[in-house]
Amino acid sequence: MTDRLYYHDSFLYNFEARVLESVERQGRTAVVLDRTAFYPTSGGQVHDTGKLVLENEREVAVAEVGEDEEGRIYHFTSTPIAQAQSVRGHVDSARRRDHMQQHSGQHVLSAAFVRLFDAPTVSFHMGVESCTIDLAVKSLSSAQVAQAEQLANEIVTEDRAVNVRFVTLDEARQLDLRKLPPKQTGKLRLIDITDFDLTACGGTHVCSTGQIGAILLRKTENVKQGVRVEFVCGLRAVAVARQDYATLTEAAGLYSAHIRELPQQVQKSIQEAKAAGKAQQKLLEELAELHAGRLLAQAMNSPRIIRSVFSERDAIFIKLLAQKLTTSQPDVIALLASTAGQPALVFAQSPGMKSNMGQLMKQAMAKLGGRGGGTADMAQGGCPTGSADLSKIEEILRNTATGL
Numbered sequence: 456m457t458d459r460l461y462y463h464d465s466f467l468y469n470f471e472a473r474v475l476e477s478v479e480r481q482g483r484t485a486v487v488l489d490r491t492a493f494y495p496t497s498g499g500q501v502h503d504t505g506k507l508v509l510e511n512e513r514e515v516a517v518a519e520v521g522e523d524e525e526g527r528i529y530h531f532t533s534t535p536i537a538q539a540q541s542v543r544g545h546v547d548s549a550r551r552r553d554h555m556q557q558h559s560g561q562h563v564l565s566a567a568f569v570r571l572f573d574a575p576t577v578s579f580h581m582g583v584e585s586c587t588i589d590l591a592v593k594s595l596s597s598a599q600v601a602q603a604e605q606l607a608n609e610i611v612t613e614d615r616a617v618n619v620r621f622v623t624l625d626e627a628r629q630l631d632l633r634k635l636p637p638k639q640t641g642k643l644r645l646i647d648i649t650d651f652d653l654t655a656c657g658g659t660h661v662c663s664t665g666q667i668g669a670i671l672l673r674k675t676e677n678v679k680q681g682v683r684v685e686f687v688c689g690l691r692a693v694a695v696a697r698q699d700y701a702t703l704t705e706a707a708g709l710y711s712a713h714i715r716e717l718p719q720q721v722q723k724s725i726q727e728a729k730a731a732g733k734a735q736q737k738l739l740e741e742l743a744e745l746h747a748g749r750l751l752a753q754a755m756n757s758p759r760i761i762r763s764v765f766s767e768r769d770a771i772f773i774k775l776l777a778q779k780l781t782t783s784q785p786d787v788i789a790l791l792a793s794t795a796g797q798p799a800l801v802f803a804q805s806p807g808m809k810s811n812m813g814q815l816m817k818q819a820m821a822k823l824g825g826r827g828g829g830t831a832d833m834a835q836g837g838c839p840t841g842s843a844d845l846s847k848i849e850e851i852l853r854n855t856a857t858g859l
């Protein structure tokens with residue numbers, strides 16, 4: 456079995472080993488070593504990457520590290536390596552340090568949630584950008600989140616020692632462990648954050664809590680098993696805070712405001728946009744009333760058939776106008792078109808009249824290559840931009856009027 460060097464020293468990045476097996480696994484080449492400092496994906500922590508240097512100094516990249524149910528560790532390599540070769544392993548130390556910060560931060564944070572709110576962690580996920588823990592609680596207030604963040608960061612600043620020790624399952628049962636694995640063979644590996652947290656874990660951790668750096672809690676969301684808390688630690692926390700600050704600064708610049716004033720500024724903008732929308736709607740209503748009055752005055756016959764093309768008004772406006780025209784008088788048929796943007800047609804009649812606007816619209820659209828329809832009293836249609844010019848639309852309206 457492979458000697459897991461990271462069990463005893465998480466800061467060991469360079470080591471020497473021998474290839475026990477050279478295998479193909481899941482269609483990829485992999486090697487099993489007699490000893491390794493490479494951490495395989497397990498317990499929520501992501502695998503290490505790095506390289507193996509062969510006896511002839513050739514370098515082979517280790518892209519992924521995994522383990523099977525029997526605990527055999529596979530180093531997935533870019534090219535095969537012969538059995539019995541001696542190799543020098545180099546773990547990507549920046550990636551490992553980041554993982555140690557996230558993972559050790561998770562221990563501190565999980566313990567903080569237990570201490571403060573009796574909220575145990577039921578799962579942990581380490582992502583490329585952020586990490587999450589799922590807590591077995593119904594809800595979590597933002598004040599509680601801030602409180603847990605505060606306690607976790609106090610533990611960091613106290614720089615408490617993080618010790619690793621091995622005990623039997625019986626010994627572990629006598630201890631007040633935060634979490635005891637359900638199935639365990641052999642000795643248990645305990646991670647002891649002095650006077651704060653004791654738990655069983657096979658991952659890589661920092662030597663003292665100060666090495667975690669800042670612990671920054673992000674969003675929370677309700678999930679099936681409780682509440683999911685997103686967090687980042689160490690250099691990731693600095694990077695995320697920097698990114699957030701840049702985003703806020705950019706947004707505040709648009710308002711010529713301080714970032715702390717952003718919520719009020721955005722609120723104000725939303726209210727202004729709403730008010731402007733209402734004012735515009737009122738003006739459109741007034742404009743439609745004016746047009747309706749003008750068009751009705753010009754139409755003398757009965758029924759009064761009104762044909763009009765608007766080159767600067769959109770489909771919403773001509774629909775509004777059609778409603779004004781046909782609801783104010785009992786004998787009006789409105790055949791309107793808009794050529795602002797995508798050409799659109801609206802046909803409408805006063806309620807109770809005998810024509811069928813939906814059918815007329817379908818016929819008109821068949822000629823224009825567009826699509827539309829509606830009820831007997833009101834129908835609308837649209838054509839693809841550029842498919843119908845003004846003269847064609849006018850001709851359609853004229854023909855439709857003649858057919859009534």
Ligand SMILES: [Zn+2]
Nearest residue numbers: 558656657658
């Ligand atoms: Zn751990």
